[in-house]
Amino acid sequence: MTLYDFIKRVFRFQFRLMGWKMQGVENMPSEGPVILAxxxxxxxxxxxxxxxxxxxxxxxxxxxxxxxxxLGRILLKLGAFPVKQGQGDINAIRQSLGVLKEGRVLGLFPEGARSKTGASPKGLPGIVLLMDKSKASVVPIKVHGTRHLLTKGWGKLGVVVGKPLTAEMLKAPVGVENRREWIANQVMQAMSELSEAK
Known part of the structure; x- marks a missing residue:
């Protein structure tokens, strides 16, 4: 058993005790490159x-x-890799494409940073670059109930996995000036439209 699998089992046990709800997990492709938004x-x-x-x-x-x-060593062992926020990080892009070209799942946050309010800001166009280069589909996912998780999260924790968005589904209409911005915002909209797990 890998460290990743062991840690996942520990957290799954804890989250189940907290009344964890999952919805739409069957939407996640079982193989091939996927960008998890x-x-x-x-x-x-x-x-x-x-x-x-x-x-x-x-x-x-x-x-x-x-x-x-x-923490840094643990993150590396779990397959995470660093990105410099607020600038075009070529190394992070290369590593991202490497993950996708191996047919794996890349997890990222299209807005580029944590939202203090929970609202969805505009998406960053970098996700579209990765889609274009890898031909990966995008799976929107919404997590809720994590604010004050260990003290107030009991019975509120949930995950909703949306249906995959393919390049064909995200074709920008004729006349759109900034294609990448338009697609990034479509991804953000798909994320924001996911309702809480029931």
Whole structure:
């Protein structure tokens, strides 16, 4: 058993005790390259999302976390890799494409940072670049109930996995000036339209 699988089992056990609800997990493709587009209110969101899926998710994580000695090593062992926020990070893009070209699942946050309010801002066009280069589909996913998870999250924790969005489904209409921005916002809209798991 890998470290990733062991940690996932531990968290799945804990989340089940908390009344964890999952919806739409059957929408996740069982093979092939996938870009997981995830909302993020706090650090629990990617953990809850990854624990919900049978496939391993390779997350793009802000580079500052890798400078924390113990945490940085754990993140690397779990398949995460650093990205410099607020700028075009060529190394992060190359690593992302490498994950997708191997037919794996790339986890990222299209808005580029955590939302303090939970609202969905505009998506960053980088996700479209990855789609274009890899031909991967995008699976929107919504995690809810992670605010104050350990104290107030009991019975509120849930995950909703949306249906895959393919390049064909995300073709920009004729006349759209900024294609990448339009597609990125369509992904964000698909994420925001996911209702909470019941």
């Amino acid at each position: 995830l909302n993020q209110v706090n650090f629990w969101d990617p953990i809850v999302a990854a624990s919900s899926l049978s496939r391993q998710v390779f997350f793009m994580v802000k580079e500052e976390l890798f400078s924390i000695p113990f």
